[in-house]
Amino acid sequence: xxxxxxxxxxxxxxxxxxxxxxxxxxxxxxxxxxxxxxxxxxxxxxxxxxxxxxxxxxxxxxxxxxxxxxxxxxxxxxxxxxxxxxxxxxxxxxxxxxxxxxxxxxxxxxxxxxxxxxxxxxxxxxxxxxxxxxxxxxxxxxxxxxxxxxxxxxxxxxxxxxxxxxxxxxxxxxxxxxxxxxxxxxxxxxxxxxxxxxxxxxxxxxxxxxxxxxxxxxxxxx
Amino acid sequence: xxxxxxxxxxxxxxxxxxxxxxxxxxxxxxxxxxxxxxxxxxxxxxxxxxxxxxxxxxxxxxxxxxxxxxxxxxxxxxxxxxxxxxxxxxxxxxxxxxxxxxxxxxxxxxxxxxxxxxxxxxxxxxxxxxxxxxxxxxxxxxxxxxxxxxxxxxxxxxxxxxxxxxxxxxxxxxxxxxxxxxxxxxxxxxxxxxxxxxxxxxxxxxxxxxxxxxxxxxxxxxxxxxxxxxxxxxxxxxxxxxxxxxxxxxxxxxxxxxxxxxxxxxxxxxxxxxxxxxxxxxxxxxxxxxxxxxxxxxxxxxxxxxxxxxxxxxxxxxxxxxxxxxxxxxxxxxxxxxxxxxxxxxxxxxxxxxxxxxxxxxxxxxxxxxxxxxxxxxxxxxxxxxxxxxxxxxxxxxxxxxxxxxxxxxxxxxxxxxxxxxxxxxxxxxxxxxxxxxxxxxxxxxxxxxxxxxxxxxxxxxxxxxxxxxxxxxxxxxxxxxxxxxxxxxxxxxxxxxxxxxxxxxxxxxxxxxxxxxxxxxxxxxxxxxxxxxxxxxxxxxxxxxxxxxxxxxxxxxxxxxxxxxxxxxxxxxxxxxxxxxxxxxxxxxxxxxxxxxxxxxxxxxxxxxxxxxxxxxxxxxxxxxxxxxxxxxxxxxxxxxxxxxxxxxxxxxxxxxxxxxxxxxxxx
Numbered sequence: 001x002x003x004x005x006x007x008x009x010x011x012x013x014x015x016x017x018x019x020x021x022x023x024x025x026x027x028x029x030x031x032x033x034x035x036x037x038x039x040x041x042x043x044x045x046x047x048x049x050x051x052x053x054x055x056x057x058x059x060x061x062x063x064x065x066x067x068x069x070x071x072x073x074x075x076x077x078x079x080x081x082x083x084x085x086x087x088x089x090x091x092x093x094x095x096x097x098x099x100x101x102x103x104x105x106x107x108x109x110x111x112x113x114x115x116x117x118x119x120x121x122x123x124x125x126x127x128x129x130x131x132x133x134x135x136x137x138x139x140x141x142x143x144x145x146x147x148x149x150x151x152x153x154x155x156x157x158x159x160x161x162x163x164x165x166x167x168x169x170x171x172x173x174x175x176x177x178x179x180x181x182x183x184x185x186x187x188x189x190x191x192x193x194x195x196x197x198x199x200x201x202x203x204x205x206x207x208x209x210x211x212x213x214x215x216x217x218x219x220x221x222x
Numbered sequence: 223x224x225x226x227x228x229x230x231x232x233x234x235x236x237x238x239x240x241x242x243x244x245x246x247x248x249x250x251x252x253x254x255x256x257x258x259x260x261x262x263x264x265x266x267x268x269x270x271x272x273x274x275x276x277x278x279x280x281x282x283x284x285x286x287x288x289x290x291x292x293x294x295x296x297x298x299x300x301x302x303x304x305x306x307x308x309x310x311x312x313x314x315x316x317x318x319x320x321x322x323x324x325x326x327x328x329x330x331x332x333x334x335x336x337x338x339x340x341x342x343x344x345x346x347x348x349x350x351x352x353x354x355x356x357x358x359x360x361x362x363x364x365x366x367x368x369x370x371x372x373x374x375x376x377x378x379x380x381x382x383x384x385x386x387x388x389x390x391x392x393x394x395x396x397x398x399x400x401x402x403x404x405x406x407x408x409x410x411x412x413x414x415x416x417x418x419x420x421x422x423x424x425x426x427x428x429x430x431x432x433x434x435x436x437x438x439x440x441x442x443x444x445x446x447x448x449x450x451x452x453x454x455x456x457x458x459x460x461x462x463x464x465x466x467x468x469x470x471x472x473x474x475x476x477x478x479x480x481x482x483x484x485x486x487x488x489x490x491x492x493x494x495x496x497x498x499x500x501x502x503x504x505x506x507x508x509x510x511x512x513x514x515x516x517x518x519x520x521x522x523x524x525x526x527x528x529x530x531x532x533x534x535x536x537x538x539x540x541x542x543x544x545x546x547x548x549x550x551x552x553x554x555x556x557x558x559x560x561x562x563x564x565x566x567x568x569x570x571x572x573x574x575x576x577x578x579x580x581x582x583x584x585x586x587x588x589x590x591x592x593x594x595x596x597x598x599x600x601x602x603x604x605x606x607x608x609x610x611x612x613x614x615x616x617x618x619x620x621x622x623x624x625x626x627x628x629x630x631x632x633x634x635x636x637x638x639x640x641x642x643x644x645x646x647x648x649x650x651x652x653x654x655x656x657x658x659x660x661x662x663x664x665x666x667x668x669x670x671x672x673x674x675x676x677x678x679x680x681x682x683x684x685x686x687x688x689x690x691x692x693x694x695x696x697x698x699x700x701x702x703x704x705x706x707x708x709x710x711x712x713x714x715x716x717x718x719x720x721x722x723x724x725x726x727x728x729x730x731x732x733x734x735x736x737x738x739x740x741x742x743x744x745x746x747x748x749x750x751x752x753x754x755x756x757x758x759x760x761x762x763x764x765x766x767x768x769x770x771x772x773x774x775x776x777x778x779x780x781x782x783x784x785x786x787x788x789x790x791x792x793x794x795x796x797x798x799x800x801x802x803x804x805x806x807x808x809x810x811x812x813x814x815x816x817x818x819x820x821x822x823x824x825x826x827x828x829x830x831x832x833x834x835x836x837x838x839x840x841x842x843x844x845x846x847x848x849x850x851x852x853x854x855x856x857x858x859x860x861x862x863x864x865x866x867x868x869x870x871x872x873x874x875x876x877x878x879x880x881x882x883x884x885x886x887x888x889x890x891x
Contacts, residue, residue, distance in 0.1 A: 117886045141879075144879050147875055148876055156871075217870055
């Protein structure tokens, strides 16, 4: 790395790559509780990255975003998920529709696509953190992939939340974050979404004695 | 205070109908209040509408703007002579039907009376608004209100699956028609964004787009009127509805479609092309022949009348086609003759078909029977209904001196001039159409003889018919009113033409009234008395004189020498009501002669049958050739689409994921 890149940008890039690494780790993680921990860690990294951007650019509202991320994604949501896992007595192992190595290969292809797509957009942007746009897009896609290949309900919800992390990263990296109102709205949405899904978990388990969403196929109208 | 303009009176009438409808909701179960107060008031409003338009006819158009509707999109209304003729029809026909309905609805039949009252008066008000509308927006709103309120009226007795099915079919075709009409209006705005009729009149469309607009309008209004091949809802919906509703739909609502066709083709589109007339005439002829043939073979009295309505709509389309052809060649006097026939037939049909439907309502109430095979001899038990139905039957069969004859005679007169058309093959082909019209008129006579003979004449086919009772006073009043209209339209053609001439003059710039007035009110000679003339009063007087004289002579000569004895029974041992001609047997020759036109399933008893029976079921070819394949196609396409929906969440997510990636790659700058 040349010295022309300031320390803050290097830090942002570092955090972004950690987020990407965590996304891959989540994709590969078979157990539920470590998965949630990884998600919490991703939230924490996101918070740090936002703090650096806020400090460098002096955008005061980004401190608020960082605090919101910390409270919601690193603490509150993982706590709720932990509780759910305990209450539902989910078995440790998570089965995927396709095996882990194949998933990782698919993930790499997705990252390449994401970088390719993001390249022209990040050239348009003048933000200090523009290099991370590709990573943000890649983590959105990886999270989406996780939602597709997981067959249990909780990992799917984690995938959904991780997707939101990626979107948040994209927002901070491309335009220094969304307006506060929008961020608050999204945060509330995510929180309410998780609570409602938690209720659904109980319903699904009562109905099918399992949280395997493949049982939901029976609901289709013939 | 300035005097109320006719258009204001009509607006007040529409509001009054709405108010009466909602008043019915106030006490939905109070049958006396609704049937003996609200419905007669509705009839009074109808008479007011009729009188207002009679007063208006001949004056210049009046406009009004209602500040209701969407912001910046008020309802434009306009009362001109064309509208006035149809308001006249609506007002006078609905008056009779409302009075009849006052006596018709009983406790515990179908929906709550208050609900019926709301739907019925909403139906009337929306029809009035359809006629008054002067922009596409108001027109479509009123048109849809009309379709929906009539849908609910048709499905009054929604507990029967058959009736729900009829209602669904009606709603489906009404919607397809409405889309077509909307598209037609869209074409006529020519992209100017001005949806008022005044704006459409100002557009000069290229022949291609004008033809597109005309064909779309023909399809859309044809679906409402029951032209081939979108007639299938009509024979289903009319028998399903309560009789006053069938009468209203057949007598009045079908005419709003004719009104729409006239409005579009003569007012909004300017000069027509000659081949539009050929299209309208061909469809009309096919519809008329189809309708009359199927009406002769029906065994359900309301279905018979429904098919007869299809036939009459076909005749109206033929008249429309002929008018378009004459108008396109600038033969305005002849166009006026055909147009007069058309408007006259609208009025006549509204009178006699409402009358007949109401008569079937009375028969239905008295006997609880719709099937012709179980009726008969009712003239002894229901003389009022029988004699009044006779007026409707004679008019419907196109016999003098009643209303149907005048309009059909005018139409044939117009046809007699078609060899003068300046077109090498039109002037040879169009007269052939006249022959078909004559055939239709004759077969209509056959159908009416069957209708009347089997219901009212002969012996009673069922024991239960002995308990049949005649119509009540309200029902009688409604029937007498409509029979009176039929008689007036038959006997006073010159006076009636004097009124409706204003509409002809407005649309074509030429009229018949001056020529007709020359010869005095008792004689109708549309072109010249040397060529053809008709003196209805002389017919009436001759018929009346012959009947009275014959009666007197019989009484004089045979008085006291009359004795009743058993008729000679040709040596048969048993001669009861079963020995009479049945509804199926009566029309058997028609079924035999026109066999390819029907899709028949017959079962003949054989000598080995333990329980011999005979059955014949006549179905519509078009249903099997057109509608069922279409329905199968729609089902197949939806089955294909259902395959996408596998029920697996992973697959659903994959759809969005792949879409996202493809879009990202495509949208890549």
